[in-house]
Amino acid sequence: MEKIVVAAHKGGSGKTTVAVNLAGAFANLGMRVLLVDTDPQGACAAALGITQGKPTLYEVLMGQAQRQEAIVGTSVPGLSLLPSDLDLAGAEVELPKLDNWHQGLGRVLISLESVCDLAIIDTPPGLGVLSYSAFNAATGALVTCPPEFMAFRALPHLQEMTDRAGVPLLGIIPTMATATTRHAREVMEQLNSQYANLVLPAIPRRVALQDAALAGLPITSFEPSSDVAERFMALAREVLSRGKNLAA
Numbered sequence: 001m002e003k004i005v006v007a008a009h010k011g012g013s014g015k016t017t018v019a020v021n022l023a024g025a026f027a028n029l030g031m032r033v034l035l036v037d038t039d040p041q042g043a044c045a046a047a048l049g050i051t052q053g054k055p056t057l058y059e060v061l062m063g064q065a066q067r068q069e070a071i072v073g074t075s076v077p078g079l080s081l082l083p084s085d086l087d088l089a090g091a092e093v094e095l096p097k098l099d100n101w102h103q104g105l106g107r108v109l110i111s112l113e114s115v116c117d118l119a120i121i122d123t124p125p126g127l128g129v130l131s132y133s134a135f136n137a138a139t140g141a142l143v144t145c146p147p148e149f150m151a152f153r154a155l156p157h158l159q160e161m162t163d164r165a166g167v168p169l170l171g172i173i174p175t176m177a178t179a180t181t182r183h184a185r186e187v188m189e190q191l192n193s194q195y196a197n198l199v200l201p202a203i204p205r206r207v208a209l210q211d212a213a214l215a216g217l218p219i220t221s222f223e224p225s226s227d228v229a230e231r232f233m234a235l236a237r238e239v240l241s242r243g244k245n246l247a248a
């Protein structure tokens with residue numbers, strides 16, 4: 001089972017949008033997908049129209065609940081969610097007090113190998129305890145990068161993090177891509193010239209993605225014939241061909 005962490009150390013880089021919609025696209029390809037939210041903001045549940053309940057990832061990581069009690073189904077066939085809520089913010093302090101805490105999420109995911117083909121792990125901004133746990137659990141990483149210099153300049157830090165965790169970087173996803181400003185065009189050019197082979201199909205800036213989140217659906221369910229839904233399907237296929245352990 002491939003476990004793909006979606007990371008970027010800036011907030012607002014399109015991580016959650018990519019994690020939710022890519023998970024939806026993989027489910028559309030017929031895979032059994034678990035989306036894991038390691039961000040205390042709990043945005044994955046909101047974007048999938050799921051009202052928060054207990055237990056969540058926090059209780060599972062702290063050994064207070066079984067993973068099967070926390071995992072919920074979604075309206076998309078094949079897609080389940082291991083949600084988070086604000087309590088997970090406490091895990092930044094409490095988790096490191098547990099033995100082998102950095103392997104906790106990995107153990108949870110390994111125990112799901114027989115019922116899941118793929119896990120997509122959404123991460124909080126920053127490279128703290130929760131992101132570290134996510135990297136430790138992952139078998140591959142995707143990094144999101146909007147066409148802004150500040151996001152672009154952070155890419156070497158993410159490469160260092162994936163190297164240190166021994167997780168192959170499957171690719172960089174240009175998010176909120178637009179060619180309407182010179183700055184955006186310049187950053188895209190630099191991205192393509194410096195990271196050529198790592199650059200994956202870009203996700204354009206589209207209000208439909210925000211409407212889909214409001215409706216609680218991945219774009220592939222909300223507006224399946226839109227260009228951005230097709231982009232997510234293309235992205236899913238490309239990631240499949242890059243992840244060595246992924247089976248379609």
Ligand SMILES: Nc1ncnc2c1ncn2[C@@H]1O[C@H](COP(=O)(O)OP(=O)(O)O)[C@@H](O)[C@H]1O
Pocket residue numbers: 008010011012013014015016017018043175176177203204205206207209210213
């Ligand atoms: N491709 C896109 N087109 C339009 N809006 C987007 C796109 N990607 C993200 N957004 C919006 O930008 C904001 C931040 O995106 P989000 O995915 O939550 O980033 P992160 O998880 O990195 O903080 C959200 O309001 C989201 O709806």
Ligand SMILES: [Mg+2]
Pocket residue numbers: 015016017039043123124
């Ligand atoms: Mg997010």
